[in-house]
Amino acid sequence: xxxxxxxxxxxxxxxxxxxxxxxxxxxPIAVIAKEQSSGVGSRDNEWxxxxxxxxxxxxxxxxxxxxxxxxxxxxxYFSFIMKELLSRYRDDIYMKWPNDxxxxxxxxxxxxxxxxxxxxxxxxxxxxxxSPNSTYGCLEVAIDPLNILQEYIKELKKMPxxxxxxxxxxxxxxxxxxxxxxxNNYQKSLSSAQLCEDGSIIINKKRMYxxx
Amino acid sequence: MSEIICIANQKGGVGKTTTAxxxxxxxxxxxxxxLLVDIDPQSNATTSLGFSRSDYEFNIYHTLIGSKKIxxxxxxxxxxxxxxxxxxxxxxxxxxEYYNAGKKDRxxxxxxxxxxxxxEYDYIIIDSPxxxxxxxxxALSASDSVIIPIQCEFFALxxxxxxxxxxxxxxxxxxxxxxxxxxxxxxxxTQNNLSKQVLSDLTHHFKDQLFRIKKNKECIVVPRxxxxxxxxxxxxxxxxxxxxxxxxxxxxxxxxxxIVGA
Ligand SMILES: Nc1ncnc2c1ncn2[C@@H]1O[C@H](COP(=O)(O)OP(=O)(O)OP(=O)(O)O)[C@@H](O)[C@H]1O
Ligand SMILES: [Mg+2]
Numbered sequence: 001x002x003x004x005x006x007x008x009x010x011x012x013x014x015x016x017x018x019x020x021x022x023x024x025x026x027x028p029i030a031v032i033a034k035e036q037s038s039g040v041g042s043r044d045n046e047w048x049x050x051x052x053x054x055x056x057x058x059x060x061x062x063x064x065x066x067x068x069x070x071x072x073x074x075x076x077y078f079s080f081i082m083k084e085l086l087s088r089y090r091d092d093i094y095m096k097w098p099n100d101x102x103x104x105x106x107x108x109x110x111x112x113x114x115x116x117x118x119x120x121x122x123x124x125x126x127x128x129x130x131s132p133n134s135t136y137g138c139l140e141v142a143i144d145p146l147n148i149l150q151e152y153i154k155e156l157k158k159m160p161x162x163x164x165x166x167x168x169x170x171x172x173x174x175x176x177x178x179x180x181x182x183x184n185n186y187q188k189s190l191s192s193a194q195l196c197e198d199g200s201i202i203i204n205k206k207r208m209y210x211x212x
Numbered sequence: 213m214s215e216i217i218c219i220a221n222q223k224g225g226v227g228k229t230t231t232a233x234x235x236x237x238x239x240x241x242x243x244x245x246x247l248l249v250d251i252d253p254q255s256n257a258t259t260s261l262g263f264s265r266s267d268y269e270f271n272i273y274h275t276l277i278g279s280k281k282i283x284x285x286x287x288x289x290x291x292x293x294x295x296x297x298x299x300x301x302x303x304x305x306x307x308x309e310y311y312n313a314g315k316k317d318r319x320x321x322x323x324x325x326x327x328x329x330x331x332e333y334d335y336i337i338i339d340s341p342x343x344x345x346x347x348x349x350x351a352l353s354a355s356d357s358v359i360i361p362i363q364c365e366f367f368a369l370x371x372x373x374x375x376x377x378x379x380x381x382x383x384x385x386x387x388x389x390x391x392x393x394x395x396x397x398x399x400x401x402t403q404n405n406l407s408k409q410v411l412s413d414l415t416h417h418f419k420d421q422l423f424r425i426k427k428n429k430e431c432i433v434v435p436r437x438x439x440x441x442x443x444x445x446x447x448x449x450x451x452x453x454x455x456x457x458x459x460x461x462x463x464x465x466x467x468x469x470x471i472v473g474a
Contacts, residue, residue: 087416163367170373171417174380195373 013123098210106137227398232339237449238467262447357393
């Protein structure tokens with residue numbers, strides 16, 4: 001997969017969505033920026049870029065994704081692969097539903113996905129050396145972001161099935177069940193939640209998907 | 213009081229029976245009085261110790277339905293310090309006859325029956341069937357802890373989340389003191405990258421719950437070993453059939469780790 005590297009972008013995700021929509025870039029391709037001014041992120045959490053942190057997006061044709069991966073589960077799938085990669089550097093990394101990456105109760109990163117025609121654009125942001133503010137944590141490991149992206153692409157090439165990832169994700173879910181998640185700005189406990197095969201959860205008989 | 217350990221994983225063929233039989237024999241070899249309870253209708257633990265159907269009249273089924281006390285079905289094995297409560301295919305009937313009848317405390321039948329003899333053994337090891345059904349629930353409810361064998365093969369961790377969930381539900385309800393004694397990687401082969409991957413996944417998720425050799429803190433892993441596979445057909449644990457083999461040593465290390473409480 002080709003990697004386009006920028007010193008600064010407003011957002012790798014917006015850039016790639018735009019370029020793929022206009023047909024200027026074709027998957028498989030990845031975009032990385034040393035710094036980004038508006039960030040990727042979900043809810044109101046902007047992933048404002050600090051130099052040294054990791055921001056990248058990549059585009060893949062839907063037909064190249066694992067056969068058993070549903071589009072609703074994609075952000076969880078790609079986030080989990082990142083979590084596994086980062087756990088080579090630290091063993092206290094975990095994932096919270098749906099796809100937030102945590103260390104010690106502090107979010108260090110997350111993933112968003114968007115379908116553009118027959119392609120999937122996925123953006124991942126990880127605080128490597130610095131957290132943008134005190135509510136976030138960071139990896140605190142001196143590694144080059146580009147290096148992580150290269151390793152990540154190697155892992156993507158293996159393209160594990162959704163089932164392989166989900167089996168491990170289920171265990172993670174079981175282990176961190178007693179923590180809270182944000183759903184529509186509410187804190188909810190997952191202790192009575194049930195995880196479904198596609199990565200959605202059922203709380204109080206209501207099914208919820210990751211909307212990222 | 214005896215320590216009661218259940219060997220469980222609802223995935224089939226992962227090494228539950230092998231672990232139950234060889235751990236029991238190794239504990240017995242360390243001068244501990246051990247009872248192995250075979251509660252799987254397949255009765256593999258019973259046959260692995262050299263018993264065939266005609267060797268015994270009564271089995272754990274009779275104890276569970278209340279027609280025989282557990283002490284009346286227990287057999288002495290050829291191994292010193294090791295007794296067996298045998299099973300038989302007839303045990304499949306237990307779910308229909310007893311469990312579905314909606315009896316009170318039906319999850320606690322085995323626990324109730326074991327009480328009678330609990331003082332006579334240092335360890336009671338229970339070999340459970342490959343399902344999360346009533347029999348396994350009874351076994352987990354009767355136990356102080358559970359050992360979960362994980363076969364180092366494709367999809368090794370499949371179903372593990374459900375098992376962990378069952379354990380935590382039991383803890384919240386009828387067995388608050390139930391512990392996970394540890395995860396035991398089985399059928400590990402050094403040439404196989406997949407085996408290494410499984411071990412690394414296990415270490416990642418459950419680093420503090422792997423068994424370790426006391427003196428060097430090395431993780432206890434049961435290798436894929438032909439002697440282990442051969443020994444059941446000789447009606448012997450591998451510790452007798454091929455003592456000194458790699459498989460035998462792994463189970464002896466496991467027994468030592470259990471004894472020191474590691
Ligand atoms: N370490 C090992 N090396 C080689 N063969 C092994 C090893 N452990 C178990 N086996 C073999 O693998 C098969 C399955 O093992 P075992 O019967 O112990 O699994 P199980 O979990 O009890 O199965 P079930 O779910 O049917 O009760 C048996 O034939 C056994 O001899
Ligand atoms: Mg068995």
